Amino acid sequence: MSRFKRLTIDDIAEMAGVSRTTASMVLNGHAERYRISMETVERVRAVAKKHNFTPSELARVLRKKCSQSIGLVIPNTSNSNQGFLAQELENFCLAQGYQLLIATSNEDAEREAVSIAQLAARQVDGLIVMPCSSEPERYLPWVERLPLVFIDRYVPESGIPSVVTDxxxxxxxxxxxxxxxxxxxxxxxxxxxxxxxxxxxxxxxxxxxxxxxxxxxxxxxxxxxxxxxxxxxxxxxxxxxxxxxxxxxxxxxxxxxxxxxxxxxxxxxxxxxxxxxxxxxxxxxxxxxxxxxxxxxxxCRMLASTSLELVLALIRGDILSERDLRVPARLTHRRLVV
CATH class of the missing domain: 3.40.50.2300 (Response regulator)
Structure with a gap:
């Protein structure tokens, strides 16, 4: 048994001396709507802050049917280019009010499939994948489940939107x-x-x-x-x-x-x-x-921002005017070639 105690809203309510419903209303930002006194609000918030408590994200997802999170599956974060890409994407996600959840495939199609399934199980709102397989059938079943965009690589004949370097x-x-x-x-x-x-x-x-x-x-x-x-x-x-x-x-x-x-x-x-x-x-x-x-x-900045734009458009239900986008690269010449 774990020695760590997992706090619930019931624990916070008990410590604050209020009902579970009151604690939930306060911590979910509905105190004013339900005319909860400022003294009660401050007491509940103080208890929550003291114990580093935030309301259950899972409960919020189930209630609102959105998680404000995007999943990213890339082969390897130790690859500097893929690490830069993930960092840029996380920055853009945060700017849009989304949390980025990252999993790696290690260029293994089976591990990739498990990573995609785990992110979907966590109710991400959309998924961005750098595919390690060229087989469309590995990805097409997920298109019915959630918005999916490929980044840096694409899978021919899959019809799945992609953003890649030219x-x-x-x-x-x-x-x-x-x-x-x-x-x-x-x-x-x-x-x-x-x-x-x-x-x-x-x-x-x-x-x-x-x-x-x-x-x-x-x-x-x-x-x-x-x-x-x-x-x-x-x-x-x-x-x-x-x-x-x-x-x-x-x-x-x-x-x-x-x-x-x-x-x-x-x-x-x-x-x-x-x-x-x-x-x-x-x-x-x-x-x-x-x-x-x-x-x-x-x-990487353009690849990240464009792929996020596509997945957010799919989340909104927009019709994509372009589904396969190419981003130009820069050339770095360190040897002087005349």
Missing amino acids: ARASVVGLLGPVLAKGVDELVFFGGTPGLSPSCERLDGYRQALSEGGLAEQEGWVFERDFRLETGYALMQEWYQRHGRYPQALFTTAITLLEGVLAFIRQHHKMHEAPQYLLTFDDHPLLDCLPIPIDAIDQD
């Missing part, structure tokens, strides 16, 4: 100047095959190669997942196979880049590395590295 154009813009410099080897470390960001970033890579007049060679493209340890493993496997680093390397996520840098630091103390290192996702700490890394900086 990845293809961003990748072409990032890689183009390096290819124009005369690079003749550009390796691609990608994430989970089939997911929308994986597909679009690979499409952008191949478009950049085509526009740069460089034919893709066998053994240049590797796709596995977005985990840090995968970036390390891919870099290790390449180096063991070739005995050197690729001339240019593009990683499709900051986590993959972290793994690559971990290998370089561990084995070569950052003194040996790809001549050109580029990545999707940016971080201020990249400014401090001895290796210049060009990056695609996603607009």
Whole structure:
């Protein structure tokens, strides 16, 4: 049995010497309507404050049929980009009078399904998900239950509204100047095959190669997942196979880049590395590295605000004029390419 005492409205009423109904009216802001004396109001509030008590949120949700909360499911809060996104979204939610509840999937579809179910069970008013599966049937049943919006990724043929970065154009813009410099080897470390960001970033890579007049060679493209340890493993496997680093390397996520840098630091103390290192996702700490890394900086603020606007519109019952929105990214060039 827990040693912690869970206070109820009955406990507050008893300590304040009033009825349960009176305590409830005071703490739910209805004292004036029911002409409860100021002396009683102050006594009830003082007891509640002393014991850090607030009325049951569950009871309020059941009574009003809304929770003033939004659920967010993302793969991993240790991913800096996803952490920034969650922080921005929480700020926007608070500004709109909503609480953000966060769960993680760890890029596991079954864990994601459990997280969505748990948030729905907590009666969130809407749900924002960064999907880790490309299977529409995993998400469509929830559309009948509550407003659902995808962020940063989308699921083709699901019809579920989404807000994503314009990845293809961003990748072409990032890689183009390096290819124009005369690079003749550009390796691609990608994430989970089939997911929308994986597909679009690979499409952008191949478009950049085509526009740069460089034919893709066998053994240049590797796709596995977005985990840090995968970036390390891919870099290790390449180096063991070739005995050197690729001339240019593009990683499709900051986590993959972290793994690559971990290998370089561990084995070569950052003194040996790809001549050109580029990545999707940016971080201020990249400014401090001895290796210049060009990056695609996603607009987390715009992704967060736009996805929240969509889910709030669905909560209100509005008809969405646009269901799939793309947000432009910024390019950070740390290496001077002439």
